[in-house]
Amino acid sequence: METLHITNTLNRKKEKFEPLVEGHVGLYVCGPTVYSTAHLGNVRTFLSFDIVYRYLKHLGYKVRYVRNITDVGHITNSAGDDVDSIGNQAKLENLEPMEIVQKYTISFHDTMKIFNLEAPSIEPTATGHIVEQIEMVQRIIDNGYAYEKNGSVYFDVPKFAKEHSYGKLSGRNIDEQQDGYRELDAQDEKNDPRDFAIWKGVDETFPMRWNSPWGEGVPGWHLECSVMSTKYLGQKFDIHGGGMDLKFPHHDCEIAQSIGADGTEPVRYWMHTNMLTMNGQKMSKSLGNSVLPLELISGNHELLEQGYSPMTIRFFMLQSHYASQLDLSNDALQAAEKGYKRLANAFDLLDKVEHNGKENISDEEEKAVLKLIQDCSVYMNDDFNTAQTLAVLFEMSNKINAIYNKQFDISLLSKATFDKMKATFAAFFTNVLGLKSEKSEGSNGVTDGLMDLILEIRKSARENKDWTISDKIRDELKALNIVVKDEKDGGTTWTVG
RNA sequence: GGUCGAAUGGCCGAGUGGCUAGGCAGUGCUCUGCAAAAGCAUCUACAGCGGUUCGAAUCCGCUUUCGACCUCCA
Numbered sequence: 146m147e148t149l150h151i152t153n154t155l156n157r158k159k160e161k162f163e164p165l166v167e168g169h170v171g172l173y174v175c176g177p178t179v180y181s182t183a184h185l186g187n188v189r190t191f192l193s194f195d196i197v198y199r200y201l202k203h204l205g206y207k208v209r210y211v212r213n214i215t216d217v218g219h220i221t222n223s224a225g226d227d228v229d230s231i232g233n234q235a236k237l238e239n240l241e242p243m244e245i246v247q248k249y250t251i252s253f254h255d256t257m258k259i260f261n262l263e264a265p266s267i268e269p270t271a272t273g274h275i276v277e278q279i280e281m282v283q284r285i286i287d288n289g290y291a292y293e294k295n296g297s298v299y300f301d302v303p304k305f306a307k308e309h310s311y312g313k314l315s316g317r318n319i320d321e322q323q324d325g326y327r328e329l330d331a332q333d334e335k336n337d338p339r340d341f342a343i344w345k346g347v348d349e350t351f352p353m354r355w356n357s358p359w360g361e362g363v364p365g366w367h368l369e370c371s372v373m374s375t376k377y378l379g380q381k382f383d384i385h386g387g388g389m390d391l392k393f394p395h396h397d398c399e400i401a402q403s404i405g406a407d408g409t410e411p412v413r414y415w416m417h418t419n420m421l422t423m424n425g426q427k428m429s430k431s432l433g434n435s436v437l438p439l440e441l442i443s444g445n446h447e448l449l450e451q452g453y454s455p456m457t458i459r460f461f462m463l464q465s466h467y468a469s470q471l472d473l474s475n476d477a478l479q480a481a482e483k484g485y486k487r488l489a490n491a492f493d494l495l496d497k498v499e500h501n502g503k504e505n506i507s508d509e510e511e512k513a514v515l516k517l518i519q520d521c522s523v524y525m526n527d528d529f530n531t532a533q534t535l536a537v538l539f540e541m542s543n544k545i546n547a548i549y550n551k552q553f554d555i556s557l558l559s560k561a562t563f564d565k566m567k568a569t570f571a572a573f574f575t576n577v578l579g580l581k582s583e584k585s586e587g588s589n590g591v592t593d594g595l596m597d598l599i600l601e602i603r604k605s606a607r608e609n610k611d612w613t614i615s616d617k618i619r620d621e622l623k624a625l626n627i628v629v630k631d632e633k634d635g636g637t638t639w640t641v642g
Numbered sequence: 643g644g645u646c647g648a649a650u651g652g653c654c655g656a657g658u659g660g661c662u663a664g665g666c667a668g669u670g671c672u673c674u675g676c677a678a679a680a681g682c683a684u685c686u687a688c689a690g691c692g693g694u695u696c697g698a699a700u701c702c703g704c705u706u707u708c709g710a711c712c713u714c715c716a
Contacts, residue, residue: 157646175716183716190716221714230714315711316645366714388716393645395715419647420710429715464665465655470648470709477654480666484654487665490679524656532656536664543681552673552681612675619677630678638679 149204149526151384152468154392154415155314159528164383165413170206171382172198173374173412175391176268178215179249180234183256184435185458185473186421186428190388192459193418193467193529195262195579197386200525203577211377212265214253216246216272217353219366220345229363232352242353246272256438259455261579267377271369275355278364278372281406282344282357290405294334296346296360302339305401314400314415315393341398343368367398374411375403385412389419390427418467423448425472436473450475453482456583460485463531463578486642488535489582491542492574494549495567500560507557514562517541518569525577534573541570551633584640600629600637607631 149162164170174194177183191212201208218231235242257264271278282298285291291300305311306319319339346362347354354361374382380403387396396415403411420427423434436446444452453461461481465471517537524533544566547553555563574580599618606614619629622639629639 177716178714187716193716219714228714312645317712318645389647389710390715393711394713418716420716422709425709427710427715431715460665461654466657468647469655472654474654476666480654482666484665487679530656532665533663536656539664546680547682550673550680607675610675616676623678628678630680631674631676632679633673 147523147526149200150528151414151416152528154417155412160414162414164206165381168205168207170201170208170384171378172201172208172210172384172386173370173378173382174210174212174265174385175370175387175395176212176214177249177253178219178230179246179253180218180231181249181430182437183253184428184430184437185441186388186435188256188260188438188458189421189462189471190386190418191257191262192260192462194386194416196463196467196529196531196577197384197416198263198265199577199579200529203525203572209267209378210265211267211269211374213369213373214246214250214268214270215369216243216250216270217363217369218242220342220347220351220363227347227351229347229351229353235352259438259442260459261455261581263579269373269377271364271373272353274369274372274376275364277376278368279344279355279357281368281372281375281402282359282364284406285343285402288405288408290401291343292336293359296362297334297342298344298359298365299335299340300343300365300398300401300405301336302341302401303337305405309401309404311401312393312397314397317393317397341365341367341394343402367395367402370395371399371402371406371411374399375407380407380409381411381413383412384414384416386416386418389417392417416467419470421462422470422472424474428473448475451479453478454485454583456489456580457482457485459578459580460488460535463535463580466528466530466532468528484539485580488538488542488574489580489584491538491545492570492580493582493584494545495571498545498549498555498567500555500558500563502560503556504559505554505556506559510557511559511562514541514544514558514566517544518562518565521569521573521577525573531578534578538570538573541566545570584642596627596639600639603629604637 150159151162153160177187198208198210216231218229218233220227220229231242231245235245238245282291285300286298290305291298302311311319343365344357344359344362345365346360354363374385400411403409422428423436426432426434428435440446441449441458442452442455457478461478462471464481517540520537521534524530524537544553548555603615603618622629627639627641629637631637
């Protein structure tokens with residue numbers, strides 16, 4: 146594929162991507178609710194959109210990437226009681242709601258950084274856009290798609306559905322939804338069980354609340370995304386993403402709200418990432434099978450045999466397509482760890498291999514490498530196929546390794562092609578896939594100096610064919626997790642891990 | 643019950659109507675003082691049953707199994 150194609154979950158078809166404004170892309174992703182630590186499933190979704198963001202930029206687009214922070218606890222009805230997730234957590238931790246928000250926002254940012262995710266261009270908060278949310282509620286009321294009851298405002302789904310399509314993202318038929326709903330609670334004031342709150346009146350027992358034309362309350366869950374995407378990207382914008390589990394009701398409601406308020410279908414390309422599973426089941430807090438990023442890195446979790454580095458985890462996730470379910474398991478992670486190391490090792494060699502200037506070009510080899518170079522883009526253009534792109538990088542690493550170890554005659558390639566392969570490998574490894582070498586993190590000036598000294602001593606031992614000493618040094622270092630490699634040309638390298 | 647999506651070799655995972663994805667593990671060879679790494683070669687596949695087709699793991703139907711959403715979730 147010469148140009149980027151994206152699977153649009155609105156129609157489940159792979160479509161050619163053409164931005165609204167040439168050269169610019171507006172990207173909105175539903176961010177986290179900051180009332181607890183993000184788990185790995187959350188990381189997977191944001192990682193998937195990190196790739197989208199990075200690749201769009203790689204293609205030369207100017208991207209405005211908006212990812213919100215939900216810092217208003219949505220009011221949910223649990224066992225007849227209204228509960229606000231952030232307020233609830235604040236009570237548990239004996240903190241102010243905004244302290245909870247601050248604590249978990251920082252934690253979220255730290256986690257994103259650990260996995261080398263780029264920060265979005267704008268990270269707006271729900272609490273920072275209360276005014277705009279009230280205004281949007283008013284527009285929806287003015288347009289006749291919402292009604293006020295006892296200080297709350299509800300979106301009138303049946304009325305909207307008569308004039309527009311409702312539930313098309315999730316493929317839901319409005320008329321068939323009646324049965325699936327629970328019996329109305331006695332205090333439920335909606336006209337129809339399918340209606341949803343866009344403003345929810347609360348009393349003084351809720352610490353987070355704002356004044357509005359309908360009394361004190363909090364904005365509805367779905368509203369903030371509609372408001373902030375409209376504010377920063379416009380009434381109509383290019384890409385809206387999120388986890389599959391947000392398709393319904395969250396995203397279907399967003400569409401309804403935008404049309405209800407401004408008469409505009411807001412999103413041109415919807416993207417949904419699939420779930421990370423653990424033992425075949427969706428990872429979620431309520432199921433109690435979630436793994437926290439730091440637990441996976443340290444290995445400190447009852448289901449884990451060992452810890453895995455952040456880049457191993459990133460690589461592991463990139464080996465599958467974002468739209469497929471991915472199951473977390475020790476076997477898969479261990480395989481990923483070795484695979485990542487192999488690729489990272491080739492990346493580290495890029496600086497050490499140079500073309501010798503002699504060209505005795507083989508058409509076949511030249512063509513094969515040129516195809517690899519092109520394939521990186523071809524596969525990324527095909528709905529961000531990171532798995533295939535990694536496969537191409539592995540093929541390039543074969544070449545790079547072979548050249549480095551003099552198992553392949555570099556003169557069979559032109560200097561131009563060879564240099565292009567190096568540049569492509571580096572660009573896709575670091576900029577597009579967001580991987581980096583973790584090697585250097587175990588060393589510093591002192592270790593480097595010590596290692597030089599030790600290896601110098603070992604070198605003289607080897608020159609004297611004193612294998613006892615040289616092997617002892619190698620074995621003892623190995624016990625310290627330092628791997629020593631003797632290379633063909635007589636040199637010796639070392640790595641941690 | 644409704645909606646949607648899966649089922650690929652020992653494991654993980656891409657994927658297209660005809661052309662060996664890739665990684666991990668295994669086997670053989672080369673290189674090497676020995677290792678390690680690396681390179682080359684090689685072995686295990688497309689849930690089952692029908693259908694469409696010159697040709698299907700890929701399209702269609704049925705069966706079985708599994709998952710997601712329908713309540714907060716990325």
